[in-house]
Structure formats: C-alpha cells, structure tokens
Amino acid sequence: MKFDTVIVGGGLAGLLCGIRLSRGGQRCAIVSRGQSALSFSSGSLDLLSRLPDGTAVQDTAAGLAALETLAPEHPYSLIGAGRVYQYAREAQSLLAKCGLKFQGDASAPHRRVTPLGMTRPAWLSPPEVPLSPRKGEHICVVGINGFADFQPHLAAATLRKQGLRVTATDIDLPLLDNLRDNPSEFRAVTIARQLDQDSHFAELCAALRPLSETHDAIWFPACFGLTDDKVYTRLNAELACPLYLLPTLPPSVPGMRMQTLLQQQFIRSGGAWMPGDEVLRATLDNNMVSQLWTRRHEDIPLRADHVVLASGSFFSNGLVAGRDGVREKVFGLDVLHSPDRASWYRDNLFDAQPWQQFGVRTDATLRGQLQGETLQNLYVIGSVLGGYDAIHQGCGGGICAVTALHVAQQICAPGGFE
Structure with a gap:
C-alpha cells in the first residue's frame, strides 16, 4: 500500500499532523494500536508553564526565548521561539475547525481548576472548565x-x-x-x-x-x-x-471527545485510519525508511515518501525501559537518556524526575537519528521526543501540537515556513 505519508500513532500529535497533511493534499495514513493518551487527558492543553529552573512563565514569548538558552535540546528550542508561537496559534485555529471549542490564548497561560480544587496553568481549556x-x-x-x-x-x-x-x-x-x-x-x-x-x-x-x-x-x-x-x-x-x-479520574470524557472529533476530521479529510494495528518493523535503505511492516498487514508492507513517528512515551509504549537502558520500540532510534540508572529518578516523588526528559534524539528539523545518522524521511513528533519534562515544565499538549504542525509544514513545503 502506497501513501504520501504514514504516521505511526493516533494520539493528539499524530492526528493533528495527519489532519494538516490531508488538508495540504497529502494521501495520509495513521496506524493506531489502540486507545491513546487523550482518553486519559483532562481536555486542557498546556504550552509552557515553567522553565527548567522552575521559574513560572507568565509571558509565553519571553519564556520561549529564555528556553532556548536554558534547554537547547528542548523541542521548542530546536524549532525556534518565533515558530513555536506561530504554530501554537495555527493549532488553535485548526482545533476550532475540527469542532473543538477552547478558551485561552498562546500569549499567556490561564489557571484552570482541577478536580481537587487546586488551580494549574493551561494554554487552552474547554469552555465548560x-x-x-x-x-x-x-x-x-x-x-x-x-x-x-x-x-x-x-x-x-x-x-x-x-x-x-x-x-x-x-x-x-x-x-x-x-x-x-x-x-x-x-x-x-x-x-x-x-x-x-x-x-x-x-x-x-x-x-x-x-x-x-x-x-x-x-x-x-x-x-x-x-x-x-x-x-x-x-x-x-x-x-x-x-x-x-x-474532569474526573480517567477515562476522561473531555479527552475522549477530543479524540473522537479529531479522528472524525482526519477521516473526513481523506485520511486512512488503521485502528487496532501496530508497526512491528521497518526496512531501511540509504538512511531512508522504505517499508513498514504491521501486525495486521504482515505480508503487505506500507510504503510512503515520508514517515512520522508519533508513538508516545513510556505510557503509550513508544519508549521501553530495560536493564540496559531506554529504547525506541519501532525503529530503534537514538534515545536521549542517562546510562546511569541511579540518575534516572529523584527520591522525592514530587521533584522533577530526570526520566521524564528521556526520548528520541532528533536534529532541528525533527528528523530521527539512528546510530548518529539522520534518517532523511523519518520525522518524530509528540511525547516520544526527548529533551523536555511535560509535567514539570507544563508543555505536553503544546509539544504535541507544535511539533505536529512543524513536521507537517516541512513535508508539505520543504524548506519553507508559512
């Protein structure tokens, strides 16, 4: 089966990338193993709430600029502060076109109320929150x-x-x-x-x-x-x-509504949705992914000009931790992590945990790397990326949206930026 782009993973990042690519005229497929992390989401999205040193972000533009110095391997730093801000605004527009209403804006975080009566920063929240x-x-x-x-x-x-x-x-x-x-x-x-x-x-x-x-x-x-x-x-x-x-304890009704509406929009835009399947292995030729082999189509490989990895982090089994380290499950891509297991965590559960920043290493275009070599047609987006702490820095939803649109932009218009 031949596509312009195949996306591995059907969560927030994979769906936004797929919708954007389909709207750009691409013949796109998403291979989704099962329920994504969206089903466990509160329905709110965060962009950047704190810097790595713990400083609260009140002005998003200033926070993104500071991040480039404090965390050069952060996906936002690789993309560039100006582009992150523009992609965030584009994401708000795209979500609205998918039928998802939100309150909030990229310029400054607001504070939403949690189920326990606390407040926490957010970029976008459903209007009912x-x-x-x-x-x-x-x-x-x-x-x-x-x-x-x-x-x-x-x-x-x-x-x-x-x-x-x-x-x-x-x-x-x-x-x-x-x-x-x-x-x-x-x-x-x-x-x-x-x-x-x-x-x-x-x-x-x-x-x-x-x-x-x-x-x-x-x-x-x-x-x-x-x-x-x-x-x-x-x-x-x-x-x-x-x-x-x-929102209540998972599974989350607002999160599941977001998953449903994005999935429906992807299919309406002409995308091929492949649920209940997973990519088991890939064929590589000259630093290019030439074929993908899935569990349900084991005799019929998927071929595409571009491949996007949006498989999620440890929670979604996109990353797997073992005695010898951390590995990316599908392609075996290079992973940003510490070889010393004792440094993976802090004794205080509420401290920022180093393992949260583990993930796939990429270049500035978010192309994945294998043994130090960049794979020319394989991009990486969403929570499988390394270099950031989604919980401590409050940027998980933003990483998914911004990296998805950054990669879609490069696939649709290589070398350009709208």
Whole structure:
C-alpha cells in the first residue's frame, strides 16, 4: 500500500499532523494500536508553564526565548521561539475547525481548576472548565451519589482554604441505578452514555435546578458530552446560574471527545485510519525508511515518501525501559537518556524526575537519528521526543501540537515556513 505519508500513532500529535497533511493534499495514513493518551487527558492543553529552573512563565514569548538558552535540546528550542508561537496559534485555529471549542490564548497561560480544587496553568481549556473563581461567588460543587471518581467535599475543602465560599453536595439520579449495581461500570464514560440521551435530560436538569437557584455557579463532574456539547449548552440555558464541568479520574470524557472529533476530521479529510494495528518493523535503505511492516498487514508492507513517528512515551509504549537502558520500540532510534540508572529518578516523588526528559534524539528539523545518522524521511513528533519534562515544565499538549504542525509544514513545503 502506497501513501504520501504514514504516521505511526493516533494520539493528539499524530492526528493533528495527519489532519494538516490531508488538508495540504497529502494521501495520509495513521496506524493506531489502540486507545491513546487523550482518553486519559483532562481536555486542557498546556504550552509552557515553567522553565527548567522552575521559574513560572507568565509571558509565553519571553519564556520561549529564555528556553532556548536554558534547554537547547528542548523541542521548542530546536524549532525556534518565533515558530513555536506561530504554530501554537495555527493549532488553535485548526482545533476550532475540527469542532473543538477552547478558551485561552498562546500569549499567556490561564489557571484552570482541577478536580481537587487546586488551580494549574493551561494554554487552552474547554469552555465548560472553570477558571480561577472570583471571591464572593457562592459555588456549589455537586457530585453524583455513589460515583467514587469525583469527590465534591474534597474539592470544596481545598477551595475554602483559598477563601472562597463553597458548598458541596451529592445528587441522586435514579436513571443510573443500573450502573451502581456494578462499581466497575460506574465510571464517567458509562454515565455519559446515559446522560447524553435526550430522554434523560429532564431528570438531570430537575436535580440541578434547585441548586442553581441558591448559588452563583454549579461545578459538576464531566460526566456527559462524549461527542458534543449539546447537553452542557441546554443545561446552561435552563438553569438559573452558570454550570461548569470538572474532569474526573480517567477515562476522561473531555479527552475522549477530543479524540473522537479529531479522528472524525482526519477521516473526513481523506485520511486512512488503521485502528487496532501496530508497526512491528521497518526496512531501511540509504538512511531512508522504505517499508513498514504491521501486525495486521504482515505480508503487505506500507510504503510512503515520508514517515512520522508519533508513538508516545513510556505510557503509550513508544519508549521501553530495560536493564540496559531506554529504547525506541519501532525503529530503534537514538534515545536521549542517562546510562546511569541511579540518575534516572529523584527520591522525592514530587521533584522533577530526570526520566521524564528521556526520548528520541532528533536534529532541528525533527528528523530521527539512528546510530548518529539522520534518517532523511523519518520525522518524530509528540511525547516520544526527548529533551523536555511535560509535567514539570507544563508543555505536553503544546509539544504535541507544535511539533505536529512543524513536521507537517516541512513535508508539505520543504524548506519553507508559512
């Protein structure tokens, strides 16, 4: 099977790259092994929250400029601060065209509220996610009776410590009684499949309406909206005060909605989606990837002018740690890591962990390297890249979006920049 570009991995980075390439006229395929890390995402994306030395980033442009000096191997530093900023804005536009609404802007991070009532920086957040609340508002944090993956009283206690006026309560929804019989089924996704049904809207609205009449805002777990925001929009039209949603423990409804909408857009744009498959090995000729061999098409290789690796980090099995070090699973690419295992981690769990910065080594164009040689048609994007700490630096979503568009730009217009 012949394509212009084959992308290995169907998460945020792979999908954004595939959509951009397809919109540029490429015949593109994505090989996706299974559920991506998006299903475990809060639905918010971060661009750059902290520098490697721990300094908080208030001005994104200034933070990106400082990063080039502090961390020259960071993917943003390889791409260049000016281009990162432009790609971030392009990503916002592309996400909107895919039906994903966001609040926020690349110029400065905002602070979103977490399920435990804390706040953390973000680049983009769904419009239903509450931002730092204003003091004086009477907020009601509402849970669902029996739903263990969201604890309104814990969130309320944290918010009160910040000087906010907060009430916590649970509501009963008899329509979910069939799920309560099996605790393993009483999860956000299975609840959403019930609450997204038109026939159940009246019961949900009736349970929330009295609370909306005595509070300035309701914060509810994100347990509806698997494919769209219709229920959220209808509730805000019916209730007496604004309704906001907080993500729950994974699997995440906002993350799964993002995955679904991006996947649908990729297919609509003409891309070939290959789910439940994985690339097992590759044929290399003269520093070029000539063929890809997959588990489901073991006798029929995939051929492409360009190959993009978006297989994810340790969580997605794109990187594998062993006794002898860390390896990239598909091509065996050079990996940025320390050979001394004792230096991989810090004893304090909450410190920045060195292993978080392990990943594939590339050149400035994000082409992968094998034994020091650059593979001319193999690009690397997303969390499989090395040189950054997505958690400590708050840049995971931005890395996926920016590197995806940077590589798509080079494939569509080599040597140029729009």
